[in-house]
Amino acid sequence: MPGKPPILDPIFHQTVRTRLALLLYLGEISFSELKAALSTTDGNLDAHLRKLSGAGYLHSRMVIDGRPHTVYRLSESGMEAFSRYLDVLRAICAAAVPPKTGR
Amino acid sequence: MRRLHITNGDSAADILKRSSIPGDVLPWRDPMHHGPFPAGLDLADASVLRARYLSGPDIDSAEAERGFRLRDQHLQASTGYDTILLWFEHDLLDQLQILQILDWFHASDLGDTDLQMICIDSFPGMPRFRGIGELDTDQIATLLVQQRTVTEEALAVAASTWAAFRSFDPRDLLKCLSGDLDALPFLAAALWRHVEEYPATRTGLSRTEAQLLALVGEGVHSPGALFRQNMELETVLYIGDWATYATLDRLCAGGLLSCDPAPFEFPPVSSIDHGAFGEQRFELTEKGRAVLSGAGDAHALMNRDCWIGGVHLGKNDRVWTWDADAARFVHRVP
Numbered sequence: 001m002p003g004k005p006p007i008l009d010p011i012f013h014q015t016v017r018t019r020l021a022l023l024l025y026l027g028e029i030s031f032s033e034l035k036a037a038l039s040t041t042d043g044n045l046d047a048h049l050r051k052l053s054g055a056g057y058l059h060s061r062m063v064i065d066g067r068p069h070t071v072y073r074l075s076e077s078g079m080e081a082f083s084r085y086l087d088v089l090r091a092i093c094a095a096a097v098p099p100k101t102g103r
Numbered sequence: 104m105r106r107l108h109i110t111n112g113d114s115a116a117d118i119l120k121r122s123s124i125p126g127d128v129l130p131w132r133d134p135m136h137h138g139p140f141p142a143g144l145d146l147a148d149a150s151v152l153r154a155r156y157l158s159g160p161d162i163d164s165a166e167a168e169r170g171f172r173l174r175d176q177h178l179q180a181s182t183g184y185d186t187i188l189l190w191f192e193h194d195l196l197d198q199l200q201i202l203q204i205l206d207w208f209h210a211s212d213l214g215d216t217d218l219q220m221i222c223i224d225s226f227p228g229m230p231r232f233r234g235i236g237e238l239d240t241d242q243i244a245t246l247l248v249q250q251r252t253v254t255e256e257a258l259a260v261a262a263s264t265w266a267a268f269r270s271f272d273p274r275d276l277l278k279c280l281s282g283d284l285d286a287l288p289f290l291a292a293a294l295w296r297h298v299e300e301y302p303a304t305r306t307g308l309s310r311t312e313a314q315l316l317a318l319v320g321e322g323v324h325s326p327g328a329l330f331r332q333n334m335e336l337e338t339v340l341y342i343g344d345w346a347t348y349a350t351l352d353r354l355c356a357g358g359l360l361s362c363d364p365a366p367f368e369f370p371p372v373s374s375i376d377h378g379a380f381g382e383q384r385f386e387l388t389e390k391g392r393a394v395l396s397g398a399g400d401a402h403a404l405m406n407r408d409c410w411i412g413g414v415h416l417g418k419n420d421r422v423w424t425w426d427a428d429a430a431r432f433v434h435r436v437p
Contacts, residue, residue, distance in 0.1 A: 059120070
């Protein structure tokens with residue numbers, strides 16, 4: 001009998017947010033760079049960033065490099081949570097062994 | 104254990120992020136000592152107002168509003184942490200930030216979250232200590248032994264003082280100052296400095312305006328030098344470059360200073376390059392000399408239309424002025 005299925009963090013387990021979290025996991029990135037990479041609208045990206053921030057998973061930093069702007073990345077707890085999310089995904093993939101067909 | 108650090112801005116936040124201290128970091132980016140904070144607005148509405156006030160040609164309003172929204176979202180999630188640790192200093196800017204944050208926690212259910220604060224006015228070996236942002240990663244870690252639980256009394260003091268700061272009547276602040284503010288030990292001194300930013304009853308100038316006018320009169324002419332030397336006139340530094348340059352701009356608009364070339368341009372209001380910015384020179388005008396010598400006052404000249412917390416100093420309104428000798432506010436009819 002199969003064990004209890006692993007729980008995927010719902011904050012990350014959403015099509016746009018998984019990609020968003022991956023970009024934020026890899027390093028600091030600006031809003032306009034995120035928007036271009038995800039091909040999304042301002043409003044949509046805003047909503048997903050709020051979701052991450054509401055879980056404490058988002059860190060921002062003001063950069064004064066000519067025009068002041070904000071760069072984002074996952075917070076410390078966001079990095080840990082996303083690492084766990086990836087571990088669960090890996091475990092799911094590892095368990096997904098194709099059944100023997102008998103042919 | 105999940106831990107959230109709330110700091111007074113990016114400098115302290117960056118040091119914490121680079122240090123060995125674990126936890127998420129939330130910088131509270133708002134120079135709250137200037138601009139509007141009217142009573143009756145909840146956190147979200149106040150944030151929209153602040154973002155619009157702080158944005159300009161060089162700070163995109165959509166980005167500013169996003170920054171405040173994400174900050175507030177993180178704050179609202181903060182009771183999911185085991186510990187929240189506030190990192191602040193003794194100056195006016197930090198004390199106002201403490202009031203807003205503690206007022207929010209006062210109205211919130213902290214549940215099992217432990218709310219702690221580090222608030223310092225000095226650091227060993229730094230006789231001219233200005234703020235946590237000056238420390239390195241090892242120095243900041245030594246402050247952990249100074250964290251204290253935020254008491255119910257401190258939360259109550261913060262909530263009542265925050266309401267007074269946002270009141271349309273500045274005399275509410277004096278009522279707070281006549282009470283017991285010891286639960287937040289640096290608050291009273293900071294608020295006494297705050298009331299000096301109202302136009303003085305006699306001269307019509309705030310303390311910062313008077314200091315800058317006097318510095319120009321003493322031969323300091325460039326914006327950068329005026330910013331640096333004005334800092335030296337503060338017992339406890341709180342005013343940043345942006346607010347200093349905005350004050351110089353107001354003195355020019357009031358005809359007390361002239362700027363060559365005119366008009367005065369400064370970032371982020373203007374995208375003037377660094378070299379051209381530094382070459383601008385201020386001089387006293389005849390009116391400026393008259394005010395500085397006590398032969399005239401600046402009430403009519405300054406033509407104010409600005410906010411200090413919850414108080415609007417308007418063009419056509421009666422204006423609250425600060426009589427330092429009597430330690431009271433005086434309503435001046437235009």
